[in-house]
Amino acid sequence: MKPERVAVVGAGPAGLFCAETLAGAGHHVTIFDRMPSPARKFLMAGRGGLNLTHSEPLERFLTHYGEASPRLAPFIRAFMPDDLRSWCESLGEETFVGTSGRVFPKSMKASPLLRAWLRRLAALGVRLETRQRFAGFDETGLMLMESPSGACEAMSFAGIVLALGGASWPRLGSDGAWSDILCRDGLAVAPFKPSNMGVKIDWTQTFRERFAGTPLKRIALTLGKRTVRGEAVVTETGFEGGAVYALSAGIRVAIERDGKAELLVDLRPDLSEEALAGRVSKPRQGQSTSTFLRKAASLSPAAISLLREGGDVPTDARFLARRIKALPLRITGVQGLDRAISSAGGVAWEEVDDRLMLRRRPGVFVAGEMLDWEAPTGGYLLQASFATGYAAAQGLIAYLSTGDQAQVSEAIHATR
Numbered sequence: 001m002k003p004e005r006v007a008v009v010g011a012g013p014a015g016l017f018c019a020e021t022l023a024g025a026g027h028h029v030t031i032f033d034r035m036p037s038p039a040r041k042f043l044m045a046g047r048g049g050l051n052l053t054h055s056e057p058l059e060r061f062l063t064h065y066g067e068a069s070p071r072l073a074p075f076i077r078a079f080m081p082d083d084l085r086s087w088c089e090s091l092g093e094e095t096f097v098g099t100s101g102r103v104f105p106k107s108m109k110a111s112p113l114l115r116a117w118l119r120r121l122a123a124l125g126v127r128l129e130t131r132q133r134f135a136g137f138d139e140t141g142l143m144l145m146e147s148p149s150g151a152c153e154a155m156s157f158a159g160i161v162l163a164l165g166g167a168s169w170p171r172l173g174s175d176g177a178w179s180d181i182l183c184r185d186g187l188a189v190a191p192f193k194p195s196n197m198g199v200k201i202d203w204t205q206t207f208r209e210r211f212a213g214t215p216l217k218r219i220a221l222t223l224g225k226r227t228v229r230g231e232a233v234v235t236e237t238g239f240e241g242g243a244v245y246a247l248s249a250g251i252r253v254a255i256e257r258d259g260k261a262e263l264l265v266d267l268r269p270d271l272s273e274e275a276l277a278g279r280v281s282k283p284r285q286g287q288s289t290s291t292f293l294r295k296a297a298s299l300s301p302a303a304i305s306l307l308r309e310g311g312d313v314p315t316d317a318r319f320l321a322r323r324i325k326a327l328p329l330r331i332t333g334v335q336g337l338d339r340a341i342s343s344a345g346g347v348a349w350e351e352v353d354d355r356l357m358l359r360r361r362p363g364v365f366v367a368g369e370m371l372d373w374e375a376p377t378g379g380y381l382l383q384a385s386f387a388t389g390y391a392a393a394q395g396l397i398a399y400l401s402t403g404d405q406a407q408v409s410e411a412i413h414a415t416r
């Protein structure tokens, strides 16, 4: 194999893993990123415990990608959750499976992993160029990189992988501005929408002031026919947290369609309505409603106040139990891209072939969250980012080795 000069644009997990794979195959890799340092979103992901992947059976794992599952499945089969764990361990970071089946590095953080990873990339000869913004392609097909001075340089590479991320948390680097650039190029890009985001609920002032920041643990949330157990955190403007994120795609669709959505909160999912009715039918013996609910139904102060957010608390034991098991909350909107964990939308699947190469730009591959897929939290986002980074690298390696490159470049120049 002849080593070639290749570029990876975007130093998030998809781009870095792609660069590692390309350099491991002997190519000369330069990574570009618009930010002053790499992998800022990956580091942010490590703040709340870096959930690398999930240990559930693969068939179930793949269902979390919804409509994109058939397109992502071959890439995830080629780079499985266990491969991601082994890779992490090869960098000195042991992993473990949490009680929910989620996989984390033992340190829970991204920073030690990233430090070891960057050392490995440097040892492989990978160059990292920061503060370099991808600005598109010129009319001869050269890649344009813009430096902070605003100067644009046209660069030639034997192959390019774009791993520019989605559009959530833009201040961490992935601002989705590449979408306009590629759209101008004629590429179909599905509009970005927030995914795994908080939802808006009109709390009363008292509830907001008292409970913003308080977690409601071991609850279940239902949207339509889907119920998810987990945790939600009260925010100034509504709810966020794992259980909310798991339903976020459906909530977003309902809000787009109807302007509102109804969420049912089960504050005691481990008790049947009947058992709960038995508990709350005991005499109150002069206790206040709060004390009674705390003792009889083991509800936290936040859960008790949440019950009141749903209207008058029923006194009849059966109605009270039903309310505790299915408290309706009206969602008035969803939080925006600026604080969403991830985004839906991105490069349309019909624009890439089964090696993730852009059909209309041979030699240019796409990886990571910039492709049009979404998934709940649980490790599915990083797994798909790594797997597509790996697939794009393998695609580019094959492209460079089969001589496609020469044929394609001849074809492009013949049509110009």
Ligand SMILES: Cc1cc2nc3c(=O)[nH]c(=O)nc-3n(C[C@H](O)[C@H](O)[C@H](O)COP(=O)(O)OP(=O)(O)OC[C@H]3O[C@@H](n4cnc5c(N)ncnc54)[C@H](O)[C@@H]3O)c2cc1C
Residues within 6 Å of the ligand: 009, 010, 011, 012, 013, 014, 015, 032, 033, 034, 035, 038, 039, 040, 041, 042, 044, 045, 046, 049, 050, 051, 052, 053, 132, 133, 134, 135, 163, 164, 165, 166, 168, 169, 172, 173, 174, 175, 176, 177, 178, 340, 341, 342, 367, 368, 369, 370, 377, 378, 379, 380, 381, 382, 383, 385
């Ligand atoms: C708070 C938070 C917590 C999270 N926790 C988890 C978790 O525990 N588990 C999980 O699976 N996922 C988690 N995620 C999501 C996960 O971090 C992302 O899905 C993942 O980082 C996407 O990887 P990527 O490489 O595709 O894109 P990114 O990580 O977004 O990287 C894209 C890179 O491209 C660069 N870039 C963008 N545009 C340009 C341009 N024009 N020119 C040059 N460079 C450019 C950006 O600066 C960035 O460095 C979390 C996200 C957030 C915000």
